[in-house]
Every structure is written in C-alpha cells, then in structure tokens.
Amino acid sequence: MPQLYLEALSTYASDIDNLIFLIAVLVGPWFILCEVIFFYFIFRFREKDGVRSEHITGDNPKHKRWITYPHLLVLVCDVFIVVGAVQIWYDVKQYLPEPEETIRIVGQQWAWTFVHPGPDHVLDTADDITTVDQLHVEVGKAYHFKLESRDVLHSFSVPVFRLKQDAIPGRIITGWFEATGVGEYDIQCAEICGIGHGLMAARIFIESPETHAAWIAEQSPLQLAAAATAPTVKD
Amino acid sequence: MRPIANTRSAAGIPTGRLAIWWVVGSEIVIFGGLLASYVLHRLGNPEWAGYAAHTNVWLGGTNTFVLLTSSLSAVLAHKAAEEGDGKKAAKLLYFTCLGAAAFVCIKGYEWTTEIKAGFTITSNTFWSFYYTAAGLHALHVIAGGIIMLIVAESAKRNEELHRVEVIGIYWHFVDIVWIFLFPLLYIAK
C-alpha cells in the first residue's frame, strides 16, 4: 500500500509493494474474520435472564479442532509470506547486478555527501563530482552505491525506491538500485544519529540521460577548476 | 517474621535452593553474553592471539587450583552442615573464604604486573574484555566471600545450616565461570 502515497520508482519497488499487498491479502481476511467473530460472540452470548453459560473445557476434540485447523491454516499462509519475503530480500540485498555506475555515499553528523563518478564513469578519479545533500542519478541505469559513515550509525533511505541501508562507521556497505522514473524526491536518514537527525534531509534527482549528462558536464569543470585553484598547503 | 509461605515446598525443592538457582541462572546469562561476545570478537580478530600471549598462564593456573580447592572445602562444609556439625562447617567455610582472598590477592598481583607492562583496560579491545570478564568474576568472588563469612557466623552457632548448601551452590558457579575464563583468556594463545 505504499503505492497509494508514493510512487514506485525502482526496479524492485513494485516487487516490494506487491509483497506488502500479498501479506495484506493473506493476513487481512484472518484479521477481519477474527474481529467479526469476536464481536459477534460478545453480542450473541451476552448475559440473558435464566440462561447459564456452558461448561466447555476445550479438551473435547470436537471443540479443539476449531482452534487447531485455523492454526494450521495460519501456518500455510505464513509459508507463502516467507517465500515472498525471502525472494524479495535476495533480489534487493544479496544479489548485485553488474554496475553501470558506482557512487559513494557518506553519511555524517548531519549531512549526506555524494560522490558521483563524473564524465569518465569511474569513481575516485579527478573528475568526480562531490555534492552535499543532492544525489543525481540517471534513470534506467544500474547503480552500485558504496555506503559509509564518518561518525555514528546513519541510514540511507530513498522511499520512492523502497530502499534503505544502515551506514556503519568503519565499514563500506555495497548495495544497488536502478531507477525507473524521473523526478525529484526525498532522501531520509533512517537511523537516529544525534540532535541533527531530522536535519539530514537530502534530495535525489532522477534524471533522463540527456539531463543527467548535461548536469555532469556542467558540474565537472567547475569541480576541476575548484580543485585546481584551491589553496594548497605550502609551508 | 518468616511467613508461612516460607514453610511450604509444593514443588518439592527447598525454597532457598530454588532461589539460588535463579541467581545462578541470571548470572550464567550475564557471563554467557559477555563471553559469547568475547569469543565472537576473538574469532574475527586473529591478532588477538598475540595480545593474549601476554597473560600469565602460571598465575592463572594457580588461581584455578586455588578456586578448585576452595570449592572442595565448600563441599565438605555442606557435608558437615548436613551432619549438623555447625562448627566444622564454619571452619571449612572460613577456609573457603581464605581461598577467595588468595584468589583476589594473586589477581591483584597479576594485574599490577600487566598494567605496569602497559597492558591496561583501554590498550585494545582484547584487554578490555580481559579486564572486564576477569574483573566481573573477581567482584563475584569478593561478594561470595563476604556472604560466606556471614553464613559461617550463623553456622558456627548451629543456626541457618541450610544456608551452607546455598552459598556452596553459588561458590561452585563462581568456580565454573573461572573454568571457562581460564582457557578463553589464558590458554587460547
């Protein structure tokens, strides 16, 4: 049901939404049935003059089966949910497609730094584009991200991708996404990281290939120039 | 002022014993958690074997012997208490306390040499675990020793003899924790 409020803009976002829907479909009827029967019994067996309660212990198998059969059906429903969950989890968190681009994401108190690979499409070269609180990606490309933290735990969350991954200091965690639609959306920090946790709002700009190329072209020389004219430590 | 509740034993186990097993159970999980954390770190950090080389296995071994002997005297104290011989039980408990004191003294000496050599609790995470685990254990040794003195005071007047068994169970537990600590901290190098 996230799709009711938020677009699904990654290759796995709809899969996650479908899993959520599957759970709702398997769990919802049970919930409704139980509540309905519960309230019905409260009404049907309300205190009436001259009517005594029944002496039911629940040991009688004829009565017991009203508990055991539903109980087994719940187990069956759970199996379906587990299968769905395991599949989705594998696709998002274990499987890593070949990356067309790799970006670095660094969380710190209290901002996100994004390192884009620049026109040469290689990370950690001179033409990398570093931004703060703004991530620019191209639609339809498979990205790897390398997630780090400079200080405490943070968590990189992009709701429209349905993606989330905690950033742990001392580790580099790799994940992936591929955007399926353009637009500008929230990035949130999903792990309390101090008093500025609520200030770690960033934005993701999912751009068409042309727009994205233009952005890179515009940013890269500025960055190179800035690097070239930056004061260096001399004496 | 003892309630009637105290005189019943519907489960068939004396209440004091149920209570001490509860205490021992809680402590097992505390030490278990600490030691499990240590073991997992150790498995992931092979260089810790190098740090562990600096623990003194002879002093650790001596302490093991001291604790085992004191556990023996605790068992004998229980036997004496069962026979109603409070004075003998008290004597044996005092001997056990002596073991506790010896343990603490040896540990004090051991730690002094290690700290002098530069291995403090903040040196690295191995040493943090080492001092924390052994320190927590030593606190339990001290607490056990003190309680044992209190029990012995009553026992020598032939009072509350059932408490000898109860403190004995606690003491065996303290001993067993050390039996785990010793190989993990000293022998594994």
Add this chain to the structure above:
Amino acid sequence: MTEIVQPDAAQAHDAHAHHADHGEQSFWSKYVFPTDHKMIAMQYMFTGMAMALIGGFMVYAFRMQLAFPGIEVPMYGMVTAAKYNALVTNHGTIMIFWVAMPVLIAAFGNFLIPLMIGCDDMVFPRVNRLSYQIFLLSAVVLVASFFVEGGGFGGGWTAYPPLSAKAEYSLTGLGSSLWLVAVALEFVAFLLGGINFVTTAMNARAPGMKMFDIPIVVWMIVIASILFMASVGPLIAGAVMLFMDQNIGTAFFDPDKGGDPILWQHLFWFFGHPEVYVVLLPAMGISAEIICTFARKQLFAYRTFLYTTFGTGVLSFTVWAHHQFIAGIDPRMAHIFTITTLLISIPIAEMIFIYIATLYGGSIRLTTPMLWALAFVAEFMIGGVTGIFLGASGADIYFHDTYFVLAHFHYTFFPIAIIGAFAGFTFWFPKMFGKMMNETLGKIHFWGTIIPFNCIFIPLFVLGAAGQHRRVYSYENFPDLAIPHFQDMRVFATIALLIMLGFQLVFFYNCFISWRKKEMDAGNNPWRSTTLEWVAESPPPHGNFTELPHCYRGPYEYGNPDREEDYFPQNLPA
C-alpha cells in the same frame, strides 16, 4: 533485629494469620519500608503510575511539536531538535521499564501471587522490599538524568553506539551514563523480584493446588519472569561494556579502535525481543482472568494455552535480528530470522483463537474491567497482524524505521501497558481497597481512551506507509512529507492524544472518589469469581487469610450444570 526461629511442624499447620507477630506497625514499617507483598505492590503501582504521568507528559510535548512545529508548547516551552530526541527516547524507555514492567509484573505479581495461590506473603519478603528500593532508586536516577548538563539521553531507547557511547556525538555525556545506570538498576530490581515470583508460585501453593490449578495470570507472570531472567544477562554485560566505553575509554563498540557497534545491537535485541513477551504475557493473563469471570466460562483449553505460552517463550529467543534486517548484518542471516519471526505468529494466533473460543457459550457481562479485557484482545490483534509486515524481511526493507513500525508497536504496547493495566486495576480495585469503583465513570473513561487511541495511531500507519521516518522532530524539512494532507494527519493524531489525556482525569477522579468512599461496599467477592484471592477479605489483612485455604479444583469452574451457582470457587470442598 529479632532472632528468626525456624517454623516448626505445628506452626506449619497453624491456619491463623500472623497478625500477632507484628503487633502495631509504625507508619514507616507499614508504608515506607514494608515487607508485606500487598504494600510493596502498591508502591510499585504508584511509582509506575507516576512514571506514566511523566512519560505521558513527554508524549504531549513532542506530539505538540510534530503538529505545530516550531511553536512553543504550553507548559513545556520550545521543543528543540535535541529536546525532541531526549523526549522520544525517554518516553519509550519510561513506558517499557518504568510503567509496563512495574505495573503489570511487579504490582500485579506482588499483589496477586500470594493471594491466588493461597498463602500469606512472598517467600522472601525482605528481598522483595529490596527489589522495590532498587527500583525506586533506578527511577530517581533516570529522572535525574533529565536535569544534568547536556540534558537527558537522546539516542533512542535502543541506545545504539557509537552515538550512545561517545559524548562528542550525543552531546549528552552525563545524561547518557545516568540513563544507562538507571536501566541497569531496573534490571537488577526485576531480577531480584523474579526470585520471589518464581519460588513463591512454585513452592508456596495452597495444599491441593496442583500445577494446572494455578490461575493463568500467575503462570504468565512466572513465565515472564523466567523469560526476563534468561534474556537480560547479555544486555547487562552489554550495559557494562557501554558504560565503560562512555566513561573510561574502552572501545567495545568503537569501530575506530577494533570494536563493533553491531555487537551492541545483538546484545540489546537478544533481550529486547523476549522483553516484549515479558510484558505481553502478564497482560494476556490479566485479560484471561477477567474474561473468564465475566463470561462465566472456563478458559478454553487451559493446558494448550499454557503449553503455547512455553512455546512462545522459547521461540522468542530465536527472532531478535528481525530488528536488525537493515543494520548491515550478513544478508543471509535475514532469511533465518524472517522464518523464525513468522513462525512465532502461530502460537500468538492460537492464543487469540483461545480467547475467542472462551467467549463462546458464555454469559457475558460488560462491566468496566470486561470492556478493558475485551479491548485488549481486539486492539492487540491489530498490533499482531501488522507485525507480519515487519517480520517479512523483504517488506521490512521499506517499513524499517518508519511510523508503520511505531504504529505497530503502539498497537501492541498500548494494549499491554495501558489497556491491560486498566483492566487489572479496575478488576482488582475492589479487592485492594474494599470499595467498588463507579461503573459509569469507568465506562466514560474506557471509551474516552479507546476511541482517541485508535485516532492517534491509524493515521500513523498511513504516514509510515508514505515513508515517514521515526525520531524526526519536524517534517518541514522533507518536501515529500511536508504536504498539508500529511500535516493534517499529524495534527489530527495530536488532538486525539490531547483528548485521550484529558479523559484520564476521569480515571483519577474515579479512583479518588471510590477510594474515599465511606462504605466498604465490595465484600469479599463482588464479581463472583472462582480464584483464591476472592476468598480473602477486601482489602486482605496482613497475613491475607483468616484461615489459609485449601484448593480443591481448577481455577475456572464456571457454568457447571449440576451446581445451583454458576461458579465453583477453588477453595470450597466438593
């Protein structure tokens, strides 16, 4: 200190209460330093209620900030980002450790266990007294942490390092340490309390009371105590480690120096998950007692209910990392934990089915306690089913750290800590004080709590599904969330909260006038219930029973066709 004499055989059969042993008790020994389980229960109850007021006030402050960001909150002041974090952290910590546990386990456990098993006190009254004193100290330390330099700890009740370990990150150095010490002291208090619950229930039962004659709430509190004891150890070890990281420079959880922040998470959640069952079980027990009494029905399949509880307890130790799916654990581990987590939904579902089956064929009277007990089941069901979405690893990728989680756990914790507490309190108030509470006021309070409760949290499910994350002091910074439609929901939830808080005044008024009533109108057994606490006078005197009861049958003999009365108390001979 008077010499303690071993009770002899004659005394063991002495059925008379031991008033004479104590003579006249001074104010101090009766009210301030009691060893009587009933008075200790009251101490826990009132401390828990006082802490609930503090925890509730905190919600008021931070929800006002969420609804009206940047505007000074009346009776509080400005809720800055730092204050917001401290408020949500301490709200959570207080409600679990200083409200749910003391009220459900320590207050009801202490009051009920000796009475329900037919004896005169707990087995270790002085240890009992000590447990309360340590508990009180822990509450004082926690409250003190709000007033030190830097303010109260604000790293979430989960206290993940490195944020919780280093003052340079949290900016609440002293507050973090005091918070930790308070929690550790609370753990010690409950470990001590557990000694009494377990040994008394196992050993001090009335003659004739076999294991399956024990009322289910006693079992639930005993099992909860065992779960607590078996799970809290690693976290105590972790708390020692965290305290040392905070104060003496060790690096157990500092990745810069060879430590691992994820270790804390495992130690925390290994306890944290069983902890939710530690508080759930007593609330389920309380509801079961009330439902049996007011439906005039035996608990359906008592033994199955009990065995299912054991099973749930064991399983609860295998699910903890579902709180850590996204945390950077090995992704393969997630498969194991999603399976175990979904498995645990099965025994819980069975227990819900048992409640429903217990209603079948009953003769249901909707008194105030019964309304609360039924509401517990109905509302907890929502909490239970929404948990499935979170236990499924693939779905949790999206839902983790959103308001969906928050709404889920409030649909479990609120029924447990608030509904369960009101159920128990209104049910046993006549026994505790000898007077009946006002039914009309009770019902007004009930509806005035339940309806707003749902109005608070259903919008929060929606906001969570829309991707809103937790522990954020203002959504004005997030364009996708700052839209008026969502802000209206936040305001709606906050107004519902204000209404709910307002209705609690009805409860306090009811307590006050009922307690102050001149007439002791309760009698021994106003609800015509079968269990042994209703044999004693209301309130029970010191020593509980003028004649210690004998147990002749199971705890829920209602509706026997061959009896004139529709119930058969446990203490009456055949």
